[in-house]
Amino acid sequence: MEPSDVPNREVSAEPGATREPSDAMRRVASQVGEVASEDARLVGAAQEGNREAFGRLFEKYRGTAYGIAYRFLGRREDALDTVQEAFSKAFAAIGTFRGGASFKTWFFRIVTNASLDLRRSRAVRKAGSLDGDEAYEPPSRRSEAASPLVVAERHELKDEIEAALEAIPETNRTAFVLYAIEGVSYREIAEILNISIGTVMSRIFYARQKLQNILTGKDLGPDENLTDAESQ
């Protein structure tokens, strides 16, 4: 097990409630407010059965949802299936959405959970396969127009990063992956995962440290205790 939480750091149940915001955070907050207002209008219209509102929400969040799912699953088809499943669940449950959290973080939570569920079920299937007959499915190359050398380098890098991520505890990895998605802040990750901002920061820190140690060869494997807190 690896330590991944910030010890003895003042955090509150409401992300940001006790933190003095910087100018950058205030700008982000105003942008978040604008997005939240638009989403509130779209969700309200969707709850009344407006198909165009559903379509607008789909167009707005499909790309980011795919990015989240792909980073968790590593396969295009699995990511697309997860995104479709997440939208289907969200649209079916939109009548129950009350606006306590933003639609964005609510929906991304659905995407994250769906991705993790598929990932775990894949791991269970892989572990239960007696003959090892699950053939490796190379990622689709349909959309890649680069030279074969570049493509090979990309896949090598992808495999290397994925292998390193496998060694990171799931909780740390989840926060780390979510932050890599463009447009997702610490505050939103805290809402998605229902944790404090301090915890988000801690998990990302230890995930990066682990990743960097693996990529540079300092880490010998997933059982190695790497952090300073644990090594003391």
Added chain:
Amino acid sequence: MECSDELKPLLAGFVDGELTTVERQAVEEHVAQCADCRELLDEQRAAAEAYDQYPIEDVGDDDWDVMWASLDAELPEPTKRVDLETLASATTEEETESTEEGDAPAEAADEGDVPQIVPGEQGDAADEVVVSPEAQEPVAETEEKRVVRLPKRRPERPRVFKPLRFRRMRHTLWAHAAGIAACLLVAAMVYLSARPVIRVDDFARDGEVVVGLDFSESQGVAYQVFGGADGEGEIPLVWIVDVTDDGMIIEKGIQ
């Protein structure tokens, strides 16, 4: 700010621009003096940049169109609303046409006797004319139209309010009972939500505590290692809910 386990996670926030002004200044001052933390900061940046290189396969518009078509098929049909004025004028035009064709129905001269369209009570078929019971002149049926005569409506009676003393009293008793139940429920929730705060130091150090977080169990779980430094035996002890300066807020038991 000293070099400590408290500071290190802030390095991630520093890289990502997620610190408050005070925190950022503190980190800047410390990193300027601490080589180890400068190295950690560089590692944080390097890891972030490495992961930014993670290649993601593209998705074409065709794929999104296929997905949307499937989602759209699952959406419920929107409720249709009938424009009553349009429907009324369309029905009147049909009656006029049938009149011009001969075998005209005996339409009354008075406007009040013209077959009235009763909102919400249209005929079952397009070739029916709905006639209100107030129409005096008989409306002859034609080959094209079949007259459907509505049953007479009972005049609306004014609502009579019975003396509600007993009913009001009964409602008041129910309201009181509901209020008491709500208070008890809130009290129970407050009691159950009180969680013991255990200082981190309460756990023995020196390798006897291992903190691990398993997302699949919904939140963090701390394992207390029994058997000394060799790690013999791990028993889930508590469920970490939050971390404060006073320690970890926990709930005991396996979730």
